[in-house]
Amino acid sequence: MRFHSPAIQYFHAVRRTGSIRAAARVLNVASSAVSRQILKLEQEVGSPLFERNARGLTLTTVGEMLARHVMNVLQDLDRFRSDVASLSGAWSGTVSIACIESLTESVLPDLIASHRGRARRVSFTTEVKGSSDVLEALSRGEADIGIAMALRHPPDLRQVALKRFRLGAVVAREHPLARRKTVTLEQCLAFPVINALPELSIYHLLQPLIAQLSETPEPAIQANSIDLMRELAARGVGVAFQTQLGIGRLSRDSQLVFLPLDNAGSPVWSDLGIYVRAERTLPAYTESFLQELVRELGERERRENAAYPPTS
Amino acid sequence: MRFHSPAIQYFHAVRRTGSIRAAARVLNVASSAVSRQILKLEQEVGSPLFERNARGLTLTTVGEMLARHVMNVLQDLDRFRSDVASLSGAWSGTVSIACIESLTESVLPDLIASHRGRARRVSFTTEVKGSSDVLEALSRGEADIGIAMALRHPPDLRQVALKRFRLGAVVAREHPLARRKTVTLEQCLAFPVINALPELSIYHLLQPLIAQLSETPEPAIQANSIDLMRELAARGVGVAFQTQLGIGRLSRDSQLVFLPLDNAGSPVWSDLGIYVRAERTLPAYTESFLQELVRELGERERRENAAYPPTS
DNA sequence: ACATGTTGCTGCCGTTTCGGCAACGGCTAT
């Protein structure tokens, strides 16, 4: 099913690989063929699409515009294909997800497993990144669905849903704080804490609050892995901070305790956004998974709110 | 600038004309070329795209899916072109509008004239239709912007704005009703009225209200042209019904009077919707005009509300 | 400074695709 001129596909490959010869390798064609198609495109557009650096190609402004068009075309082609396929009964395709680490512990694996149980022919690609990288990958068309902290998102993305979860302290069961219902930041800072590095968005949530306190915090551990921080906390090394999403199962059958943070009487919210490219209709199988994702996160938000009512 | 496979464009032309030979004439190519491209497409998709009736071709279900994809591609190509053009300063392109008749008297001509004064290279195509035909033309990609009565719109359209205007009676200055501030439907029906035919949406607005009244209305004139109805009213033939949008200028310097309808103490609203295709980013020049259109209609809605406050 | 590897680009040439012409069978309306 190849109704689009090869120039489109070649351009797309060159943009992704950043090199004509590399694109040619991916496409299984001679590099000369790719080079010529790009030159032809540039002639028809009337303006160069790439800047030729000594080491590969970079998009020009016009090139970026064309890249957007090509992405729209190819993604809509995917959707068309899936529409035709679903007409003859069988769903098949790949859902590509970019998300932050908090989802990997239970939300995403649960959802994917349950979805695959019902739709065997749908496969998944997931990539864990930082929040801004998630949005960037989405913009570049490298993923279909993005889950990230709700920062300001670029205009070519659409925020499908926004769910807020309470940020909390995570400590081992034997920790002195573990008996409490909620904790304040000050109480936590009296103990060794496991801090997020600036590449994690938790850092940007907590840093302003910590800065307000005049205390000098205990000597702390810093890390950039939610997983690592959680495991450290479980071993009693200190107090970690994250949303309950990241410790769904572990908090039940093991030694972790989640304590919602209380900042001057009000909770500390961590806003999670679900994003897709704005100029695009998703294939049916992707749309279906997306809706399950939104439903599931909404459910967790609701459950959590019931467990830790904000007005406590 | 033709980077898409000819099959795409041929398919598009065949869909619009409903015939391979007619498409070939439009495209200035031999009909055999068109036929072959369609056959090739069908082979690649793996399923027929058209039903060959004795008199031309009709889309199959798969064909309609491909049609949607092709429309998305071609329209996004337009947008890309306009983006590139606007980069070198000069806007140029064609804004295609489908709207109902009420707009033709002053709103649309005013807007187009003023817009052309600022952007000479932008040309316009406008087609006047009934409300449901407007939405249909929009769905089929035959127009960029649609203005129609706000009915239920199909999911592939997006309602950009919704403005409500008061339905009113339009009478000649010498008409007995002309001295009033507002009128009720009953008062109007005491005189000869000029009714809309069912093809106009005004009919569907008024008919339920008229049916509630037990009176037998005066022998009436029926017409399907807003313009004709207005001119008839100006000649004192009877009472016409429409929104004030249709008589903007005429009510000022001529013999027409607009009287907001009062139905059991509350106004009768006529909802005007502005629509675009949902899966699409508009070219810059179209987007610009669209925003002016929304602003202008909002302005008229505001002005009218000030002139005839709903609570009177 | 030199060799080496990589980059994009360009003649040359065989292959594939495309489009125009003419003709065919099927169908409708007169």
Next chain:
DNA sequence: ATAGCCGTTGCCGAAACGGCAGCAACATGT
């Protein structure tokens, strides 16, 4: 029955495409 329009199909020249080998320009490593 006849004329007209429909979509399709051989045939053939023209245009586009892709592969191969070689080019100059540049970066890197010794």
